[in-house]
Amino acid sequence: MNKPTSGAAAVVLAIAVAFGAAAVDFKDAFRTRKMSYLMTPVGEIYAIDPQHPLHRAFLFHYANNLPYRWSRTPLGFVRWNSGWLVADGSNYLTHFRDDGLFDALVELPVRVVKVAATDDAVWAVSLIATNSAVQLWRSTDGHSFAPYMGGTSPVRFTSLANSLLILTASPEGDVYVASIIGPPIVHRVWPPDRRSEIRIAYSRSKMRAGMEEIYGAVDDVTEYSLPLRDILPLPDGGFAVLRNREDVRGATGKLELLKGRRADRYDRAGHQTATAVFARSVHWLTEVTRSKVIGVSNAGDVVVAAWGKPVPEEIVVP
Amino acid sequence: MKHIKILLLAVTAAALLAVPCAAQDLAFNADFSIGTSWGGSGSCLNDYNNCLRGCGPVDSFAAAGCKADCWVSYYDCVLASAIS
Numbered sequence: 001m002n003k004p005t006s007g008a009a010a011v012v013l014a015i016a017v018a019f020g021a022a023a024v025d026f027k028d029a030f031r032t033r034k035m036s037y038l039m040t041p042v043g044e045i046y047a048i049d050p051q052h053p054l055h056r057a058f059l060f061h062y063a064n065n066l067p068y069r070w071s072r073t074p075l076g077f078v079r080w081n082s083g084w085l086v087a088d089g090s091n092y093l094t095h096f097r098d099d100g101l102f103d104a105l106v107e108l109p110v111r112v113v114k115v116a117a118t119d120d121a122v123w124a125v126s127l128i129a130t131n132s133a134v135q136l137w138r139s140t141d142g143h144s145f146a147p148y149m150g151g152t153s154p155v156r157f158t159s160l161a162n163s164l165l166i167l168t169a170s171p172e173g174d175v176y177v178a179s180i181i182g183p184p185i186v187h188r189v190w191p192p193d194r195r196s197e198i199r200i201a202y203s204r205s206k207m208r209a210g211m212e213e214i215y216g217a218v219d220d221v222t223e224y225s226l227p228l229r230d231i232l233p234l235p236d237g238g239f240a241v242l243r244n245r246e247d248v249r250g251a252t253g254k255l256e257l258l259k260g261r262r263a264d265r266y267d268r269a270g271h272q273t274a275t276a277v278f279a280r281s282v283h284w285l286t287e288v289t290r291s292k293v294i295g296v297s298n299a300g301d302v303v304v305a306a307w308g309k310p311v312p313e314e315i316v317v318p
Numbered sequence: 319m320k321h322i323k324i325l326l327l328a329v330t331a332a333a334l335l336a337v338p339c340a341a342q343d344l345a346f347n348a349d350f351s352i353g354t355s356w357g358g359s360g361s362c363l364n365d366y367n368n369c370l371r372g373c374g375p376v377d378s379f380a381a382a383g384c385k386a387d388c389w390v391s392y393y394d395c396v397l398a399s400a401i402s
Contacts, residue, residue: 127390161396164400218396283401
């Protein structure tokens with residue numbers, strides 16, 4: 001159903017996936033080489049791949065097939081080593097077998113809300129880190145986690161909001177981190193010999209560009225620099241970025257807000273090679289080919305856009 | 319008697335397991351004033367402040383865990399707002 005069409009660098013196809021009357025509100029997405037998975041707040045897993053539309057795959061459950069009872073809302077998950085690990089903001093990951101059957105609780109040294117996985121390691125973001133040296137945790141057995149210190153600093157964070165991170169990883173081993181609130185920079189933190197900071201394209205107002213750092217508690221984050229909402233590592237060593245909250249100049253000359261509408265492709269060296277524009281806002285990228293990119297909203301809308309010429313970074317003045 | 323011993327052992331083990339996390343929660347709470355209501359009128363902050371009131375005033379391990387749970391909810395709320 002996700003057949004690409006040619007045309008301008010605009011959207012080519014938008015498909016609303018019908019889930020009936022009940023609204024779906026996905027909390028997290030996880031991508032493998034062949035498949036993308038999305039998780040609902042009650043622990044339902046949906047799947048999408050190039051051959052199949054978004055569909056309900058299974059529900060995390062007990063041996064008697066009863067739904068797993070969460071003590072907290074599940075917020076992040078990965079598929080790893082023939083099983084699933086789910087984070088809920090506590091200092092435990094819940095481990096399920098491949099078919100979603102509950103297996104065990106894995107105790108962690110810190111509270112975790114976000115997890116990512118390469119073929120050989122699980123990564124987690126601490127929710128209670130006070131500096132970057134204790135923010136990222138890594139495990140090669142899925143049980144024992146140690147802080148990843150590469151390129152980090154023990155300088156105390158200026159705000160709790162420093163824990164708001166995008167964390168994604170590729171099966172091949174690349175791990176990317178970016179701040180939800182902050183400058184438009186993606187950090188490749190693994191493998192060690194490819195560690196780098198990559199500046200990404202982001203269009204924002206001069207005011208937003210001046211609000212890259214938070215001090216203390218945040219009342220309204222929407223005015224801050226919010227450059228990206230997703231990173232999808234690619235098998236060739238490059239990656240795709242889904243821009244988040246952008247200010248762009250509209251046809252009338254006034255600034256307009258674009259939210260989750262533009263994606264960019266970057267090569268292995270971190271050079272921007274293409275931009276695509278979605279017809280509607282999406283939350284995650286699920287597939288990238290040479291000609292198109294597919295995104296999914298947190299309500300389950302699947303939207304396809306064609307790659308076009310790269311649209312560079314811009315600071316626009318009202 | 320045997321059942322009581324088993325129960326005591328289980329309670330002690332649970333308490334010991336909870337301590338490292340609670341200790342971290344306490345340290346984190348103190349570092350970022352998590353236990354204190356924050357100013358502001360945004361819905362995330364309102365929810366956060368209301369949540370804190372339910373944790374009680376005592377700066378115990380239990381209250382620290384409760385307050386850190388409030389922070390988890392606040393985190394999720396701010397994240398949803400940032401990516402709305």
